[in-house]
Amino acid sequence: MTTKNSLTQSSMPLYPAKTKIQVTIIFFVVLGIYTFSMIWTQDEMVGGFGGALGNMYTVIEKFFPPNFTILPTIWKAMMQTIQMAIIATTIAAILTVPLAVLSAQNITTLKPLYYITRTFLNLLRTIPDLVLAVIFVGLFGVGVFPGILALTVFSLGILAKLISETIESVDMNPLEAMRASGGNVFQVIWYSLVPQIAPQFTSLVLYVFEINIRASVVLGMVGAGGIGLVLNQHLKFYNYPNAMTIIIVIFATVLIIEFISNKIREALL
Amino acid sequence: MENLQLPPKQDKSLLKKVRAIIITLLVVALYVWTFTSIDVDWGRAIERAINNFHRVIPRLLSPDWSAAGEVGAKMLETVFIAFAGSLMAAVIAVPLSFLAATNMMGGKIVSTIGKWILSAIRAFPDLILAILFVVAVGPNAFAGVLAIAIGSTGMLGKMFSEIIESIDMEVVQAMEASGANKIQILFYGVIPQITPEFLSYAIYRFEVDIRASSILGIVGAGGIGTMIIFASSNRNWNEMGMILLSIIIVVTVIDFASARIRRKIV
Numbered sequence: 001m002t003t004k005n006s007l008t009q010s011s012m013p014l015y016p017a018k019t020k021i022q023v024t025i026i027f028f029v030v031l032g033i034y035t036f037s038m039i040w041t042q043d044e045m046v047g048g049f050g051g052a053l054g055n056m057y058t059v060i061e062k063f064f065p066p067n068f069t070i071l072p073t074i075w076k077a078m079m080q081t082i083q084m085a086i087i088a089t090t091i092a093a094i095l096t097v098p099l100a101v102l103s104a105q106n107i108t109t110l111k112p113l114y115y116i117t118r119t120f121l122n123l124l125r126t127i128p129d130l131v132l133a134v135i136f137v138g139l140f141g142v143g144v145f146p147g148i149l150a151l152t153v154f155s156l157g158i159l160a161k162l163i164s165e166t167i168e169s170v171d172m173n174p175l176e177a178m179r180a181s182g183g184n185v186f187q188v189i190w191y192s193l194v195p196q197i198a199p200q201f202t203s204l205v206l207y208v209f210e211i212n213i214r215a216s217v218v219l220g221m222v223g224a225g226g227i228g229l230v231l232n233q234h235l236k237f238y239n240y241p242n243a244m245t246i247i248i249v250i251f252a253t254v255l256i257i258e259f260i261s262n263k264i265r266e267a268l269l
Numbered sequence: 270m271e272n273l274q275l276p277p278k279q280d281k282s283l284l285k286k287v288r289a290i291i292i293t294l295l296v297v298a299l300y301v302w303t304f305t306s307i308d309v310d311w312g313r314a315i316e317r318a319i320n321n322f323h324r325v326i327p328r329l330l331s332p333d334w335s336a337a338g339e340v341g342a343k344m345l346e347t348v349f350i351a352f353a354g355s356l357m358a359a360v361i362a363v364p365l366s367f368l369a370a371t372n373m374m375g376g377k378i379v380s381t382i383g384k385w386i387l388s389a390i391r392a393f394p395d396l397i398l399a400i401l402f403v404v405a406v407g408p409n410a411f412a413g414v415l416a417i418a419i420g421s422t423g424m425l426g427k428m429f430s431e432i433i434e435s436i437d438m439e440v441v442q443a444m445e446a447s448g449a450n451k452i453q454i455l456f457y458g459v460i461p462q463i464t465p466e467f468l469s470y471a472i473y474r475f476e477v478d479i480r481a482s483s484i485l486g487i488v489g490a491g492g493i494g495t496m497i498i499f500a501s502s503n504r505n506w507n508e509m510g511m512i513l514l515s516i517i518i519v520v521t522v523i524d525f526a527s528a529r530i531r532r533k534i535v
Binding site for chain 1: 299304306308309310326352392393401404409410484504512520
Protein backbone atom coordinates (compact mmCIF):
# COMPACT_ATOMS: atom_id res chain seq x y z
CA MET A 1 0.00 0.00 0.00
CA THR A 2 2.72 2.40 0.97
CA THR A 3 4.80 1.62 -2.12
CA LYS A 4 1.81 2.16 -4.37
CA ASN A 5 1.13 5.46 -2.69
CA SER A 6 4.69 6.69 -3.15
CA LEU A 7 4.64 5.50 -6.75
CA THR A 8 1.60 7.59 -7.66
CA GLN A 9 3.13 10.56 -5.92
CA SER A 10 6.42 10.38 -7.79
CA SER A 11 4.92 9.70 -11.18
CA MET A 12 2.28 12.38 -10.87
CA PRO A 13 3.77 15.63 -9.57
CA LEU A 14 1.36 18.47 -8.86
CA TYR A 15 2.87 20.73 -11.50
CA PRO A 16 4.77 19.66 -14.66
CA ALA A 17 8.53 20.31 -14.75
CA LYS A 18 8.25 22.81 -17.62
CA THR A 19 5.88 25.03 -15.67
CA LYS A 20 8.18 24.85 -12.66
CA ILE A 21 11.17 26.01 -14.70
CA GLN A 22 9.14 28.79 -16.33
CA VAL A 23 7.84 30.04 -13.01
CA THR A 24 11.34 29.93 -11.50
CA ILE A 25 12.78 31.94 -14.40
CA ILE A 26 9.99 34.52 -14.23
CA PHE A 27 10.44 34.76 -10.47
CA PHE A 28 14.15 35.49 -10.79
CA VAL A 29 13.62 38.00 -13.60
CA VAL A 30 11.06 39.87 -11.50
CA LEU A 31 13.37 39.73 -8.48
CA GLY A 32 16.29 40.95 -10.64
CA ILE A 33 14.37 43.96 -11.95
CA TYR A 34 13.18 44.65 -8.42
CA THR A 35 16.72 44.62 -7.00
CA PHE A 36 17.92 46.80 -9.84
CA SER A 37 15.15 49.34 -9.37
CA MET A 38 15.74 49.41 -5.62
CA ILE A 39 19.44 50.16 -6.22
CA TRP A 40 18.59 52.80 -8.85
CA THR A 41 15.99 54.58 -6.74
CA GLN A 42 18.13 54.59 -3.61
CA ASP A 43 21.11 55.91 -5.51
CA GLU A 44 20.68 59.54 -4.54
CA MET A 45 19.62 58.75 -1.02
CA VAL A 46 21.90 60.29 1.55
CA GLY A 47 21.89 59.20 5.14
CA GLY A 48 20.13 55.90 4.51
CA PHE A 49 17.39 54.53 6.68
CA GLY A 50 19.09 55.33 9.95
CA GLY A 51 17.35 58.65 10.40
CA ALA A 52 14.23 57.82 8.38
CA LEU A 53 11.90 56.90 11.20
CA GLY A 54 13.38 59.65 13.38
CA ASN A 55 12.89 62.22 10.63
CA MET A 56 9.38 61.07 9.99
CA TYR A 57 8.59 61.26 13.68
CA THR A 58 9.99 64.79 13.98
CA VAL A 59 7.98 65.92 10.98
CA ILE A 60 4.76 64.18 11.92
CA GLU A 61 5.14 65.78 15.33
CA LYS A 62 5.28 69.18 13.60
CA PHE A 63 1.97 68.39 11.87
CA PHE A 64 0.29 67.95 15.26
CA PRO A 65 -1.83 69.30 16.78
CA PRO A 66 -3.77 70.34 13.65
CA ASN A 67 -4.87 73.95 13.67
CA PHE A 68 -8.65 73.73 13.41
CA THR A 69 -9.11 77.51 13.62
CA ILE A 70 -8.51 77.77 9.86
CA LEU A 71 -11.52 75.55 9.11
CA PRO A 72 -13.79 78.47 8.06
CA THR A 73 -11.21 79.64 5.50
CA ILE A 74 -10.60 76.25 3.90
CA TRP A 75 -14.30 75.36 3.86
CA LYS A 76 -14.78 77.46 0.73
CA ALA A 77 -11.84 75.84 -1.08
CA MET A 78 -13.12 72.35 -0.27
CA MET A 79 -16.57 73.27 -1.62
CA GLN A 80 -14.87 74.62 -4.72
CA THR A 81 -13.08 71.28 -5.18
CA ILE A 82 -16.36 69.39 -4.90
CA GLN A 83 -18.04 71.77 -7.35
CA MET A 84 -15.17 71.38 -9.82
CA ALA A 85 -15.52 67.61 -9.57
CA ILE A 86 -19.31 67.79 -10.04
CA ILE A 87 -19.07 69.95 -13.16
CA ALA A 88 -16.22 67.95 -14.66
CA THR A 89 -17.93 64.61 -13.98
CA THR A 90 -21.19 65.86 -15.49
CA ILE A 91 -19.57 67.15 -18.68
CA ALA A 92 -17.51 63.97 -18.99
CA ALA A 93 -20.61 61.81 -18.43
CA ILE A 94 -22.43 63.63 -21.27
CA LEU A 95 -19.49 63.55 -23.68
CA THR A 96 -18.71 59.95 -22.89
CA VAL A 97 -22.02 58.61 -24.28
CA PRO A 98 -21.25 59.01 -28.00
CA LEU A 99 -17.58 58.06 -27.47
CA ALA A 100 -18.43 54.92 -25.50
CA VAL A 101 -21.02 53.80 -28.04
CA LEU A 102 -18.59 54.40 -30.90
CA SER A 103 -15.80 52.46 -29.16
CA ALA A 104 -17.98 49.44 -28.33
CA GLN A 105 -17.31 46.64 -30.75
CA ASN A 106 -20.81 45.21 -30.71
CA ILE A 107 -22.65 48.46 -31.51
CA THR A 108 -20.32 50.19 -33.95
CA THR A 109 -20.43 48.04 -37.05
CA LEU A 110 -18.25 50.45 -38.99
CA LYS A 111 -14.76 49.13 -38.15
CA PRO A 112 -12.62 52.21 -39.02
CA LEU A 113 -14.79 54.41 -36.81
CA TYR A 114 -14.36 51.93 -33.95
CA TYR A 115 -10.58 51.83 -34.32
CA ILE A 116 -10.26 55.62 -34.55
CA THR A 117 -12.33 56.22 -31.38
CA ARG A 118 -10.57 53.44 -29.49
CA THR A 119 -7.09 54.75 -30.39
CA PHE A 120 -8.12 58.29 -29.49
CA LEU A 121 -9.39 57.16 -26.08
CA ASN A 122 -6.27 55.07 -25.43
CA LEU A 123 -4.07 58.07 -26.18
CA LEU A 124 -6.22 60.30 -24.00
CA ARG A 125 -5.91 57.91 -21.07
CA THR A 126 -2.11 57.85 -21.17
CA ILE A 127 -1.82 61.57 -20.31
CA PRO A 128 -1.52 62.04 -16.53
CA ASP A 129 -3.92 64.51 -14.88
CA LEU A 130 -0.98 66.62 -13.74
CA VAL A 131 0.26 67.19 -17.30
CA LEU A 132 -3.25 68.12 -18.44
CA ALA A 133 -3.51 70.60 -15.56
CA VAL A 134 -0.11 72.13 -16.32
CA ILE A 135 -1.03 72.61 -19.97
CA PHE A 136 -4.47 74.08 -19.22
CA VAL A 137 -3.04 76.38 -16.55
CA GLY A 138 -0.47 77.52 -19.12
CA LEU A 139 -3.29 78.23 -21.56
CA PHE A 140 -5.99 79.77 -19.34
CA GLY A 141 -4.01 81.09 -16.39
CA VAL A 142 -4.37 80.14 -12.72
CA GLY A 143 -7.94 79.45 -11.63
CA VAL A 144 -10.85 77.05 -11.43
CA PHE A 145 -11.53 76.87 -15.16
CA PRO A 146 -8.32 75.04 -16.20
CA GLY A 147 -8.90 72.65 -13.30
CA ILE A 148 -12.39 71.80 -14.53
CA LEU A 149 -11.08 71.28 -18.07
CA ALA A 150 -8.24 69.03 -16.90
CA LEU A 151 -10.60 66.93 -14.77
CA THR A 152 -13.09 66.67 -17.64
CA VAL A 153 -10.53 65.43 -20.15
CA PHE A 154 -8.94 63.13 -17.56
CA SER A 155 -12.22 61.52 -16.49
CA LEU A 156 -13.52 61.32 -20.05
CA GLY A 157 -10.76 58.84 -20.92
CA ILE A 158 -11.45 56.57 -17.95
CA LEU A 159 -15.23 56.78 -18.16
CA ALA A 160 -15.49 56.12 -21.90
CA LYS A 161 -13.25 53.07 -21.55
CA LEU A 162 -15.20 51.59 -18.62
CA ILE A 163 -18.59 52.27 -20.18
CA SER A 164 -17.64 50.89 -23.58
CA GLU A 165 -16.57 47.69 -21.80
CA THR A 166 -19.97 47.59 -20.07
CA ILE A 167 -21.71 48.07 -23.41
CA GLU A 168 -19.67 45.24 -24.92
CA SER A 169 -20.86 42.88 -22.19
CA VAL A 170 -24.63 43.51 -22.58
CA ASP A 171 -27.13 40.90 -23.70
CA MET A 172 -27.37 41.32 -27.49
CA ASN A 173 -30.70 39.49 -27.92
CA PRO A 174 -33.01 42.46 -27.16
CA LEU A 175 -30.98 44.58 -29.61
CA GLU A 176 -31.34 41.99 -32.35
CA ALA A 177 -35.04 41.66 -31.66
CA MET A 178 -35.48 45.44 -31.95
CA ARG A 179 -33.52 45.51 -35.18
CA ALA A 180 -35.48 42.59 -36.61
CA SER A 181 -38.76 44.33 -35.89
CA GLY A 182 -37.57 47.42 -37.75
CA GLY A 183 -36.20 49.78 -35.10
CA ASN A 184 -33.64 52.30 -36.34
CA VAL A 185 -30.22 52.76 -34.69
CA PHE A 186 -31.41 55.34 -32.18
CA GLN A 187 -34.50 53.35 -31.23
CA VAL A 188 -32.35 50.25 -30.71
CA ILE A 189 -29.96 52.17 -28.48
CA TRP A 190 -32.68 53.96 -26.53
CA TYR A 191 -35.04 51.04 -25.88
CA SER A 192 -32.71 48.05 -25.56
CA LEU A 193 -29.21 49.33 -24.74
CA VAL A 194 -29.93 52.20 -22.34
CA PRO A 195 -32.11 50.17 -19.91
CA GLN A 196 -29.40 47.51 -19.73
CA ILE A 197 -26.49 49.81 -18.93
CA ALA A 198 -28.20 52.57 -16.91
CA PRO A 199 -27.34 51.13 -13.44
CA GLN A 200 -23.70 50.47 -14.34
CA PHE A 201 -23.48 53.85 -16.01
CA THR A 202 -24.56 55.62 -12.82
CA SER A 203 -22.25 53.50 -10.72
CA LEU A 204 -19.23 54.24 -12.94
CA VAL A 205 -20.02 57.96 -13.02
CA LEU A 206 -20.01 57.96 -9.21
CA TYR A 207 -16.71 56.08 -9.23
CA VAL A 208 -15.17 58.66 -11.56
CA PHE A 209 -16.54 61.41 -9.31
CA GLU A 210 -14.57 59.90 -6.41
CA ILE A 211 -11.44 59.79 -8.58
CA ASN A 212 -11.98 63.44 -9.53
CA ILE A 213 -12.15 64.53 -5.88
CA ARG A 214 -8.80 62.86 -5.24
CA ALA A 215 -7.29 64.19 -8.46
CA SER A 216 -8.25 67.77 -7.69
CA VAL A 217 -5.78 67.69 -4.79
CA VAL A 218 -3.02 67.18 -7.34
CA LEU A 219 -4.40 69.81 -9.69
CA GLY A 220 -4.35 72.47 -7.01
CA MET A 221 -0.60 71.97 -6.64
CA VAL A 222 -0.02 73.47 -10.09
CA GLY A 223 -2.53 76.30 -9.68
CA ALA A 224 -5.72 74.76 -10.99
CA GLY A 225 -7.88 75.85 -8.06
CA GLY A 226 -9.57 74.05 -5.21
CA ILE A 227 -8.26 72.67 -1.93
CA GLY A 228 -4.93 71.57 -3.42
CA LEU A 229 -4.02 75.20 -4.05
CA VAL A 230 -4.54 76.07 -0.37
CA LEU A 231 -2.69 72.93 0.78
CA ASN A 232 0.24 73.80 -1.43
CA GLN A 233 0.42 77.35 -0.04
CA HIS A 234 0.49 76.11 3.55
CA LEU A 235 3.12 73.47 2.77
CA LYS A 236 5.30 76.03 1.01
CA PHE A 237 5.29 78.25 4.09
CA TYR A 238 6.02 75.22 6.31
CA ASN A 239 2.70 75.84 8.02
CA TYR A 240 2.31 72.20 9.01
CA PRO A 241 -0.55 72.40 11.56
CA ASN A 242 -2.70 74.18 8.97
CA ALA A 243 -1.69 71.65 6.30
CA MET A 244 -2.67 68.84 8.66
CA THR A 245 -6.15 70.31 9.07
CA ILE A 246 -6.51 70.38 5.29
CA ILE A 247 -5.31 66.79 5.00
CA ILE A 248 -7.85 65.72 7.63
CA VAL A 249 -10.62 67.62 5.81
CA ILE A 250 -9.71 65.95 2.49
CA PHE A 251 -9.54 62.56 4.22
CA ALA A 252 -12.98 63.05 5.77
CA THR A 253 -14.53 64.36 2.54
CA VAL A 254 -13.21 61.43 0.52
CA LEU A 255 -14.52 58.94 3.09
CA ILE A 256 -17.96 60.59 3.23
CA ILE A 257 -18.30 60.75 -0.55
CA GLU A 258 -17.13 57.15 -0.86
CA PHE A 259 -19.71 56.12 1.75
CA ILE A 260 -22.57 57.96 0.02
CA SER A 261 -21.71 56.65 -3.42
CA ASN A 262 -21.37 53.10 -2.06
CA LYS A 263 -24.88 53.39 -0.63
CA ILE A 264 -26.24 54.69 -3.95
CA ARG A 265 -24.44 51.90 -5.79
CA GLU A 266 -25.87 49.24 -3.50
CA ALA A 267 -29.36 50.63 -4.11
CA LEU A 268 -28.81 50.57 -7.88
CA LEU A 269 -27.18 47.22 -8.55
CA MET B 270 -54.06 49.70 -36.07
CA GLU B 271 -55.73 49.43 -32.68
CA ASN B 272 -53.70 46.45 -31.52
CA LEU B 273 -50.37 48.19 -32.32
CA GLN B 274 -49.70 49.84 -29.02
CA LEU B 275 -47.07 49.58 -26.32
CA PRO B 276 -47.72 47.08 -23.53
CA PRO B 277 -49.13 48.73 -20.40
CA LYS B 278 -46.50 49.94 -17.95
CA GLN B 279 -46.30 48.49 -14.47
CA ASP B 280 -47.79 50.71 -11.81
CA LYS B 281 -45.13 52.07 -9.52
CA SER B 282 -45.80 52.13 -5.81
CA LEU B 283 -46.30 55.50 -4.11
CA LEU B 284 -43.16 55.05 -2.00
CA LYS B 285 -41.02 54.60 -5.10
CA LYS B 286 -42.56 57.66 -6.75
CA VAL B 287 -41.91 59.82 -3.69
CA ARG B 288 -38.35 58.53 -3.46
CA ALA B 289 -37.70 59.27 -7.13
CA ILE B 290 -39.06 62.82 -6.72
CA ILE B 291 -36.93 63.47 -3.63
CA ILE B 292 -33.79 62.18 -5.36
CA THR B 293 -34.49 64.31 -8.44
CA LEU B 294 -35.01 67.40 -6.28
CA LEU B 295 -31.76 66.73 -4.40
CA VAL B 296 -29.79 66.34 -7.62
CA VAL B 297 -31.31 69.52 -9.08
CA ALA B 298 -30.51 71.41 -5.86
CA LEU B 299 -26.92 70.14 -6.02
CA TYR B 300 -26.52 71.41 -9.57
CA VAL B 301 -28.14 74.78 -8.82
CA TRP B 302 -25.79 75.21 -5.85
CA THR B 303 -22.78 74.21 -7.97
CA PHE B 304 -23.43 76.46 -10.93
CA THR B 305 -24.53 79.51 -8.94
CA SER B 306 -21.66 79.56 -6.44
CA ILE B 307 -18.66 78.61 -8.61
CA ASP B 308 -16.80 81.67 -9.83
CA VAL B 309 -15.20 81.29 -13.23
CA ASP B 310 -13.78 84.46 -14.71
CA TRP B 311 -14.76 83.72 -18.31
CA GLY B 312 -13.54 87.00 -19.74
CA ARG B 313 -10.06 86.64 -18.32
CA ALA B 314 -9.75 82.93 -19.17
CA ILE B 315 -10.72 83.50 -22.81
CA GLU B 316 -8.49 86.55 -23.12
CA ARG B 317 -5.52 84.63 -21.74
CA ALA B 318 -6.28 81.66 -23.95
CA ILE B 319 -6.21 83.86 -27.04
CA ASN B 320 -2.92 85.43 -25.96
CA ASN B 321 -1.27 82.17 -24.97
CA PHE B 322 -2.56 79.79 -27.62
CA HIS B 323 0.23 80.34 -30.17
CA ARG B 324 2.84 80.27 -27.39
CA VAL B 325 1.74 76.91 -26.01
CA ILE B 326 0.11 74.58 -28.52
CA PRO B 327 2.47 74.77 -31.52
CA ARG B 328 5.50 74.38 -29.25
CA LEU B 329 3.88 71.48 -27.43
CA LEU B 330 3.50 69.72 -30.77
CA SER B 331 7.15 70.21 -31.72
CA PRO B 332 9.00 68.27 -29.00
CA ASP B 333 12.53 69.26 -28.05
CA TRP B 334 14.57 66.24 -29.22
CA SER B 335 17.76 67.48 -27.54
CA ALA B 336 16.15 66.77 -24.17
CA ALA B 337 15.28 63.20 -25.20
CA GLY B 338 18.17 61.61 -23.27
CA GLU B 339 17.39 63.34 -20.01
CA VAL B 340 13.67 62.74 -20.37
CA GLY B 341 14.30 59.08 -21.20
CA ALA B 342 16.42 58.56 -18.08
CA LYS B 343 13.76 60.15 -15.86
CA MET B 344 11.04 58.11 -17.55
CA LEU B 345 13.04 54.94 -16.84
CA GLU B 346 13.28 56.02 -13.22
CA THR B 347 9.49 56.45 -13.19
CA VAL B 348 9.05 52.90 -14.45
CA PHE B 349 11.43 51.59 -11.78
CA ILE B 350 9.57 53.49 -9.05
CA ALA B 351 6.30 52.00 -10.23
CA PHE B 352 7.77 48.49 -10.47
CA ALA B 353 9.40 48.45 -7.05
CA GLY B 354 6.37 50.13 -5.47
CA SER B 355 3.73 47.86 -6.94
CA LEU B 356 5.74 44.70 -6.19
CA MET B 357 6.11 45.79 -2.55
CA ALA B 358 2.40 46.59 -2.42
CA ALA B 359 1.50 43.20 -3.92
CA VAL B 360 3.49 41.46 -1.17
CA ILE B 361 2.16 43.59 1.70
CA ALA B 362 -1.43 43.36 0.43
CA VAL B 363 -1.56 39.54 0.66
CA PRO B 364 -1.67 39.17 4.47
CA LEU B 365 -3.94 42.22 4.78
CA SER B 366 -6.36 40.78 2.22
CA PHE B 367 -6.55 37.46 4.11
CA LEU B 368 -7.31 39.50 7.22
CA ALA B 369 -10.07 41.43 5.46
CA ALA B 370 -11.71 38.50 3.66
CA THR B 371 -14.82 37.33 5.51
CA ASN B 372 -14.32 33.64 4.70
CA MET B 373 -10.74 33.20 5.89
CA MET B 374 -9.82 34.28 9.39
CA GLY B 375 -13.11 33.28 10.94
CA GLY B 376 -14.67 36.08 12.93
CA LYS B 377 -16.55 38.97 11.43
CA ILE B 378 -14.77 41.35 13.77
CA VAL B 379 -11.36 40.49 12.31
CA SER B 380 -12.51 41.04 8.73
CA THR B 381 -14.17 44.33 9.66
CA ILE B 382 -10.92 45.52 11.23
CA GLY B 383 -9.02 44.41 8.12
CA LYS B 384 -11.46 46.26 5.85
CA TRP B 385 -11.14 49.40 7.98
CA ILE B 386 -7.33 49.29 7.79
CA LEU B 387 -7.53 48.99 4.01
CA SER B 388 -10.01 51.86 3.58
CA ALA B 389 -7.96 54.05 5.89
CA ILE B 390 -4.90 53.46 3.71
CA ARG B 391 -6.92 54.12 0.56
CA ALA B 392 -8.26 57.43 1.83
CA PHE B 393 -4.77 59.00 1.69
CA PRO B 394 -4.05 60.47 -1.73
CA ASP B 395 -0.70 59.26 -3.16
CA LEU B 396 0.59 62.78 -3.17
CA ILE B 397 0.14 63.27 0.57
CA LEU B 398 1.92 59.97 1.23
CA ALA B 399 4.70 61.18 -1.05
CA ILE B 400 5.02 64.42 0.95
CA LEU B 401 5.38 62.40 4.17
CA PHE B 402 7.98 60.04 2.72
CA VAL B 403 9.96 62.86 1.12
CA VAL B 404 10.32 64.28 4.59
CA ALA B 405 11.33 60.90 6.01
CA VAL B 406 13.91 59.69 3.48
CA GLY B 407 14.73 62.90 1.63
CA PRO B 408 13.72 64.13 -1.83
CA ASN B 409 14.65 61.13 -3.96
CA ALA B 410 13.13 58.32 -5.93
CA PHE B 411 12.94 55.99 -2.95
CA ALA B 412 10.36 58.26 -1.30
CA GLY B 413 8.31 57.72 -4.46
CA VAL B 414 8.71 53.94 -4.17
CA LEU B 415 7.42 54.00 -0.59
CA ALA B 416 4.50 56.29 -1.47
CA ILE B 417 3.47 54.04 -4.36
CA ALA B 418 3.88 50.94 -2.20
CA ILE B 419 1.63 52.20 0.59
CA GLY B 420 -0.84 53.84 -1.80
CA SER B 421 -1.31 50.67 -3.85
CA THR B 422 -1.54 48.41 -0.81
CA GLY B 423 -4.97 49.81 0.07
CA MET B 424 -6.44 49.23 -3.37
CA LEU B 425 -4.74 45.87 -4.01
CA GLY B 426 -5.71 44.61 -0.56
CA LYS B 427 -9.34 45.42 -1.30
CA MET B 428 -9.23 43.70 -4.71
CA PHE B 429 -7.40 40.66 -3.27
CA SER B 430 -9.87 40.27 -0.41
CA GLU B 431 -12.75 40.35 -2.89
CA ILE B 432 -11.04 37.61 -4.90
CA ILE B 433 -10.58 35.50 -1.77
CA GLU B 434 -14.22 35.98 -0.87
CA SER B 435 -15.27 34.71 -4.30
CA ILE B 436 -13.36 31.40 -4.21
CA ASP B 437 -15.06 28.04 -4.26
CA MET B 438 -15.39 27.15 -0.56
CA GLU B 439 -16.50 23.59 -1.28
CA VAL B 440 -12.89 22.68 -2.05
CA VAL B 441 -11.85 24.02 1.34
CA GLN B 442 -14.68 22.16 3.08
CA ALA B 443 -13.81 18.90 1.31
CA MET B 444 -10.20 19.25 2.46
CA GLU B 445 -11.31 20.02 6.00
CA ALA B 446 -13.58 16.97 5.97
CA SER B 447 -10.73 14.73 4.84
CA GLY B 448 -8.59 15.94 7.72
CA ALA B 449 -6.21 18.47 6.18
CA ASN B 450 -4.71 21.04 8.53
CA LYS B 451 -4.87 24.82 8.02
CA ILE B 452 -1.50 25.05 6.24
CA GLN B 453 -2.44 22.26 3.81
CA ILE B 454 -5.79 23.89 3.09
CA LEU B 455 -4.04 27.19 2.43
CA PHE B 456 -1.49 25.70 0.03
CA TYR B 457 -3.64 23.17 -1.82
CA GLY B 458 -7.16 24.58 -1.48
CA VAL B 459 -6.87 28.36 -1.48
CA ILE B 460 -3.64 29.46 -3.17
CA PRO B 461 -4.19 27.61 -6.49
CA GLN B 462 -7.59 29.29 -6.78
CA ILE B 463 -6.42 32.83 -6.15
CA THR B 464 -2.97 32.97 -7.77
CA PRO B 465 -3.96 33.81 -11.39
CA GLU B 466 -6.30 36.62 -10.38
CA PHE B 467 -3.86 37.99 -7.78
CA LEU B 468 -1.14 38.17 -10.44
CA SER B 469 -3.51 39.75 -12.94
CA TYR B 470 -4.52 42.49 -10.51
CA ALA B 471 -0.92 43.10 -9.42
CA ILE B 472 0.11 43.60 -13.05
CA TYR B 473 -2.88 45.86 -13.64
CA ARG B 474 -1.85 47.87 -10.58
CA PHE B 475 1.62 48.28 -12.10
CA GLU B 476 -0.08 49.94 -15.08
CA VAL B 477 -1.94 52.32 -12.76
CA ASP B 478 1.23 52.99 -10.77
CA ILE B 479 3.15 54.07 -13.86
CA ARG B 480 0.62 56.89 -14.19
CA ALA B 481 0.72 57.62 -10.46
CA SER B 482 4.51 57.70 -10.22
CA SER B 483 4.77 60.11 -13.14
CA ILE B 484 3.22 62.84 -10.99
CA LEU B 485 4.99 62.23 -7.67
CA GLY B 486 7.91 64.34 -8.81
CA ILE B 487 6.02 67.56 -8.08
CA VAL B 488 6.67 67.05 -4.37
CA GLY B 489 10.23 65.87 -4.98
CA ALA B 490 9.70 62.13 -4.94
CA GLY B 491 11.63 61.45 -8.16
CA GLY B 492 10.57 60.41 -11.62
CA ILE B 493 9.39 62.40 -14.62
CA GLY B 494 7.19 64.68 -12.46
CA THR B 495 10.25 66.71 -11.46
CA MET B 496 10.84 67.59 -15.10
CA ILE B 497 7.15 68.42 -15.64
CA ILE B 498 7.33 71.00 -12.86
CA PHE B 499 10.60 72.52 -14.14
CA ALA B 500 9.33 72.68 -17.71
CA SER B 501 6.07 74.31 -16.64
CA SER B 502 7.68 76.91 -14.40
CA ASN B 503 10.19 77.77 -17.15
CA ARG B 504 7.33 77.76 -19.70
CA ASN B 505 9.51 75.43 -21.74
CA TRP B 506 6.68 73.96 -23.79
CA ASN B 507 8.99 72.23 -26.27
CA GLU B 508 10.44 70.16 -23.46
CA MET B 509 6.92 69.55 -22.14
CA GLY B 510 6.05 68.18 -25.58
CA MET B 511 8.97 65.76 -25.32
CA ILE B 512 7.88 64.69 -21.81
CA LEU B 513 4.30 64.19 -22.98
CA LEU B 514 5.48 62.13 -25.95
CA SER B 515 7.66 59.89 -23.77
CA ILE B 516 4.83 59.34 -21.26
CA ILE B 517 2.40 58.45 -24.04
CA ILE B 518 4.85 55.95 -25.59
CA VAL B 519 5.88 54.26 -22.33
CA VAL B 520 2.34 54.01 -20.95
CA THR B 521 0.99 52.64 -24.24
CA VAL B 522 3.73 50.01 -24.47
CA ILE B 523 3.26 48.90 -20.86
CA ASP B 524 -0.55 48.83 -21.13
CA PHE B 525 -0.24 46.68 -24.23
CA ALA B 526 2.31 44.30 -22.68
CA SER B 527 0.37 43.98 -19.46
CA ALA B 528 -2.88 43.27 -21.31
CA ARG B 529 -1.10 40.47 -23.20
CA ILE B 530 0.39 38.96 -20.04
CA ARG B 531 -2.91 39.18 -18.16
CA ARG B 532 -4.78 37.46 -20.98
CA LYS B 533 -2.24 34.65 -20.80
CA ILE B 534 -2.47 34.23 -17.04
CA VAL B 535 -6.24 34.16 -16.58
